[in-house]
Amino acid sequence: xxxxDVAAGAIRRDETIEIVLLLAFTGGFIDAYTWxxxxxxxxxxxxxxxFLWVYAMAGNWVKALHFVPPILAFAVGIVxxxxxxxxxxQRAGAISTVVEIVLLIAIAVLHNRLPxxxxxxxxxxxxxxxxxxxxxxxxxxxxxxxxxxxxxxxxENVFSVVHGGAPxxxxxxxxxxxxxxxxxGFGAAAGAYTTKIIPDLALGIPVVALLIVLLRxxxxxxxxxx
Numbered sequence: 001x002x003x004x005d006v007a008a009g010a011i012r013r014d015e016t017i018e019i020v021l022l023l024a025f026t027g028g029f030i031d032a033y034t035w036x037x038x039x040x041x042x043x044x045x046x047x048x049x050x051f052l053w054v055y056a057m058a059g060n061w062v063k064a065l066h067f068v069p070p071i072l073a074f075a076v077g078i079v080x081x082x083x084x085x086x087x088x089x090q091r092a093g094a095i096s097t098v099v100e101i102v103l104l105i106a107i108a109v110l111h112n113r114l115p116x117x118x119x120x121x122x123x124x125x126x127x128x129x130x131x132x133x134x135x136x137x138x139x140x141x142x143x144x145x146x147x148x149x150x151x152x153x154x155x156e157n158v159f160s161v162v163h164g165g166a167p168x169x170x171x172x173x174x175x176x177x178x179x180x181x182x183x184x185g186f187g188a189a190a191g192a193y194t195t196k197i198i199p200d201l202a203l204g205i206p207v208v209a210l211l212i213v214l215l216r217x218x219x220x221x222x223x224x225x226x
Contacts, residue, residue: 012136013217014093017176020137022213023130023144024180026206028187029194030104031145033202034123036195037111040070042127043145070124077128084133096133097214100126101207108203137176147181154178 013019027043034042041047048067055064080099084092107122131145143149154177160166161174194202 012139014134015136015138016216017137017179019213019216020134020142020144021179021183022209022216023134024183025187025190026209026213027127027130027143027145028184028189029191029206029209030123030127030203032188032191033195034070036192037199040067040124042070042074042123043131045071045074069121073121073124074128077125078132080125081129081132084129093133094214094217096129097210097217100129101210101214104203104207104210108200108207111200111203137180140173142177142180144180144184147184150177150180154181 031041031043034040040051048071052064052067052071055061055067081092081096084096084099088095103122103126107126110122127145131143134144135141140153141149142153154174157166157170157174157177161168161170190205191202194205
């Protein structure tokens with residue numbers, strides 16, 4: 001399925017609005033957490049790459065190399081997600097969510113003993129797996145770990161309705177994509193606030209969100225009809 005037209009057929013359970021919004025909250029939360037605690041971004045590898053080369057060109061190789069591990073860990077997470085899709089099929093999303101929950105719990109436990117390993121490696125793997133596994137909402141491409149593409153699509157859809165004669169149903173796509181942007185921002189705000197107040201317990205919040213995602217994926221039929 002390639003569109004989010006309300007009249008179109010079935011929606012995969014891992015592409016429902018509820019699940020994707022929960023994941024967007026999680027994505028914003030862990031990005032704020034890793035930036036405050038570790039000075040890197042779990043999701044935004046573009047930013048990590050820019051910081052790497054900014055510091056490298058200034059001759060500060062110690063700071064530059066600080067941004068290499070999350071980029072490599074993100075790549076590892078993508079490979080794991082691709083392997084899960086190959087071996088687990090329809091169950092890949094649920095299994096990936098379980099792995100993400102376990103990793104976040106382990107990261108919270110290891111935070112004080114191995115902060116760099118836990119933060120720059122573990123969380124980037126979590127972000128990559130989420131990015132690769134949950135890439136659509138009601139059939140339309142989206143991202144739960146960054147907002148750039150969502151914002152672009154939302155604005156283009158509004159423009160196509162106003163000036164291009166696209167059906168009004170297209171506005172529903174924009175509303176969902178704008179909601180993803182807003183919830184991602186809310187997750188970042190919650191992550192920043194919680195990390196400042198209770199850094200040792202902060203990761204419990206995205207763990208709860210992912211547990212709800214897992215329960216919703218398992219509790220609903222494989223596909224639900226609109």
